[in-house]
Amino acid sequence: MLNIYVKGILLGIANIIPGVSGGTLALILKIYYKIIDSISEILKLTEIKKNLMFLTILATGMLTSILLTAKIFKVYAFDNGIIEALLITFFIGLAFGNILTLKTEISIKEINSNTKILNNLLFFIGMSIIIFFLIIKESNIQLQSTIPKDKNSIKYYLLLISSGTISGASMILPGISGSAMLLLLGFYKEIILIISEFNITLIAIFATAVTIGIITAILIIKRIIDNNLNNFIHLSKGLIFGSILQMILIVLKLNFKISFTTFTSLGISFILGIFINKKLAEKYQ
Numbered sequence: 001m002l003n004i005y006v007k008g009i010l011l012g013i014a015n016i017i018p019g020v021s022g023g024t025l026a027l028i029l030k031i032y033y034k035i036i037d038s039i040s041e042i043l044k045l046t047e048i049k050k051n052l053m054f055l056t057i058l059a060t061g062m063l064t065s066i067l068l069t070a071k072i073f074k075v076y077a078f079d080n081g082i083i084e085a086l087l088i089t090f091f092i093g094l095a096f097g098n099i100l101t102l103k104t105e106i107s108i109k110e111i112n113s114n115t116k117i118l119n120n121l122l123f124f125i126g127m128s129i130i131i132f133f134l135i136i137k138e139s140n141i142q143l144q145s146t147i148p149k150d151k152n153s154i155k156y157y158l159l160l161i162s163s164g165t166i167s168g169a170s171m172i173l174p175g176i177s178g179s180a181m182l183l184l185l186g187f188y189k190e191i192i193l194i195i196s197e198f199n200i201t202l203i204a205i206f207a208t209a210v211t212i213g214i215i216t217a218i219l220i221i222k223r224i225i226d227n228n229l230n231n232f233i234h235l236s237k238g239l240i241f242g243s244i245l246q247m248i249l250i251v252l253k254l255n256f257k258i259s260f261t262t263f264t265s266l267g268i269s270f271i272l273g274i275f276i277n278k279k280l281a282e283k284y285q
Contacts, residue, residue, distance in 0.1 A: 001057055007031055008061020010276075014091060016069055016179060016192075023174040024243045027236055028094050028277060031058075032174065033225070039215065040222045066195065082256040086269045088247050093273020095244050119234045126238020133176065133184075134246050147190055151202065160202065161209040163187040168213025172221065174239045178210075 007029050014025040026032040035058070038051035148156040163185050171178035182188035194202045225232050256262060 004031075004054060004057045005061040008058040008063075009065040010061075010094070011058070012062035012065030013069055013087070016066055022171045022178060023176065024236075024240050025091065025094065027174050027240065028097070035172075036218055036222050036225065039218050043215070043219070067198075081254065082262060082265070085251050085254045085256055085262075086265060088251050089266045089269040090273040090276075092244060092247050092251075093270040093275075094277045095240060095247075095273075096270075097274035097277035118231070122231055122234040123238040123241075126235045126240075127242045128238075129176070130239060130242025130246055134242075134249070147187065157205065159187065160206055163191070164206045164209025165213040165216075168210035169217040170213075171210070172214050172217040174236045174243075176239070 010029065011022050011025055014022045023032065026035055034054070038054050041047050042051050042055070147159065150156060163182060166185065167178040167181045170176045170181040179188060182191055191206065194206065221232075251266075
C-alpha cells in the first residue's frame, strides 16, 4: 500500500512540472498498464473493489503531492533555479533507471514480433512527437486565448473545462506532459494560482474535466494495447527517450551557477532517482 502511495506522490509531482510526463513516469514505475487496466475494468463494472482500492491510494498520493508542491512551486519553481533542476534531474534518474529494462513491464503479456523496420519507425515517431512539442515550447507558441478576469464568466468556465480535458488526456499519454499542454494552452499559471489559493469550486471543475480527459484517453489506449501492444511499446520507448532529451534540455537552460556543490547535488539527485526506481520496482508486482 505504501509503495503505491509513494508512486502516486511521484506521479503528482511529475504532472505539475512542465516537461515531465506523468504517463512516461507511470511506465518507468511499472504501473502504466495497471492504471489502464484498473480504470477500464471499473468502467466495465468488474473487480471494482480491488481496482478502486489501488486507484484510490494512487490518487491520494498524487493529490497530496500536488497540493503540497503547488504552494512551493508558486514561490520557487518559476525562478528557473537549482530547486527545479534538482527535481527534474531526479526524474531523469528515474527514467534512466528503467529505460533499458522497459520490456519487463510487459513480460507477462504475449507479444507478437513485428519487423525491425516497423519497430524502429514507431520509435522515431514517438521521438518526433516529443521533438514537435519541444519546438513549439522553444518557439513560445501558444494558442491565443485571453483568460477572462471574471472567474464567474461562461468563457472562463469553458476555457477551464477545455484546458482540463485536453491536459487530462495528455497526462495519460507516455511522453506528453499535462503541464506542458497547459503551457501551450496558456492556462498553466492560472491553474497553479487556483490550486495555491485553494479555490475549491474551480479546483473541482478542473479536476472533473481532467478526469473526463483521462477516461477518454484510457478507453482509446486500452483498445490499442489489447490489439497492438508490441506497436504501442515501441512507440512508448520513443516517447520516453524524447522525454529524457526534453528534460535534459530544460535543466541546461535553467539559471543556476555551475559549481562543485551544484554539480555534486545534481549527481546525487540523479543517482537517487535511479535508486528509488530500483526499490519501487522490487516491491511492486
